[in-house]
Amino acid sequence: MRDHSGRAGRLAPLIATAVAATVLLGGCSVRLPGPSASPPADSPSDSTPPDSTPQQPDGVAAGEGLVWADEFDDSSGPSSSRWKRMEGAAGWGNDELQNYTDDDDNSFVADGVLHIVARLEPTTDALGNSSDYTSARLMTKDAFRYGRVEARIQVPAGSGLWSAFWMFGTFAPGTTWPGNGELDVMEYVNLSRELNSAVNGATDDGSLWSWAKARAVDADFGRAWHVYAVDWTPDSITYSVDGQALGTLPKDDLEPGQRWSFDNPAHIIMNLAVGGRWPSADIDQAAFPAQYLVDYVRVYDSEVHAVPDSWLPAPPP
Known part of the structure; x- marks a missing residue:
């Protein structure tokens, strides 16, 4: 989930954006930084150019049909x-305003x-960063490669809110973002009038290329239950919503110099951010508490990877 500054420019079917390899998305979606952009919040310090076929972990379980699910039937969860x-x-690479916590609230x-x-x-995180907002960002400990990933979700609407359901590749040795x-399956900002989906990959020199789709929706669409996949x-x-395709990116459509950066196992992430460069810092105080609801998450026909802790995307410093 990255900041979508300059989002309109990303809505062409294929967009080759020259962004430095050290730039990272702190959440989901692309941010287009200035010359002084800091390294990705989730990225290790390794500056090795990204590999389109990164190392795979041991202990892979692959199967057909439903291979992983959380139906959220256990009230002690998540x-x-x-x-x-x-x-x-710390802003998560997008100047977001929330403090993500492990609190049951x-x-x-x-x-x-x-x-x-x-x-x-108002809270303060473990590193002394203060925030007027709290929220949560959940990431699967397992990672998945290929298959179908879907979730039934209802998102809130309100100025400053940023809901996302996305997948982020592991940091296998020698691999950095992008x-x-x-894979940004679903993103809504502010009043949820537009459904956004995107992919972010690397070029041969390690810079960013992106492909994105946006669909205008009415005021009540995002706040109803839908299956995003x-x-x-x-x-x-x-990408699809309620079984209707939003768009397809074939590997064969990549332009010269664009790498297919999607053979890496990826974690599922679900989060509700507040503020940031895309929704802006114009926050509707009356929108709180805002609830992002998930009925289930299901993974089909996929490899399930038990990923080493060292490969997990880390919080920002």
Whole structure:
């Protein structure tokens, strides 16, 4: 989930954006930084050019049909064996304003539904960063390669809110963003009048290229329940909502110099951000508490990778 400054320019079918290899998305979607952009918040310090076929971990479990799911039936969740609650208030690469916490008030399961809740409350994170807002960002501990990933979700609407359901490639040795690959299945900002989906990959020199689709929706669409999905193969990526395709990127459509950065196992991430370069810092205080709701997350026909801790995307420093 990255900041979409200059978002309109990313809505062409294929966009080759020259962005330095050290730039990272702190959340989901691309931010287009100035010359003084800092390194990616989730990225290790290794500056090795991204590899389109990164190292794979041991212990891969592959299968057909449903291979992984969380139906959120356990009221003690979210399950600590399945999800990592990421923490911090350092802006996440996008100048976001929330402090992601591991507090049960910000992420909990009730009545078979995962609640990710953004609240108006001043806090300070473990590194001393202050924030007027709290929220949650959950990442699967397992990573997945290829197959279908879907979730039934209802998102909030309000100025300053940024809901996302996305996949972020592991940091296998020698791999950095954007070479690890990023699949942005669903993003809504502010009043949820536009559904956005995107992919972010690396060029031969390690800079960013992006492909994105946007669909205008009415005021109530985002706030209703919908099934968002990505069908991911070695040769294509297709996004859909409620079974209707939003767009397909075939590998064969890449332009010279664009790498297919999507053969890397990727974690599922679900988060509700506040503010940031895309939704801006114009926050509707009356929108809080804002609830991002998840009925289920399901993975089909995919490899399930038990990823070493050292490969997990880290919080910003």
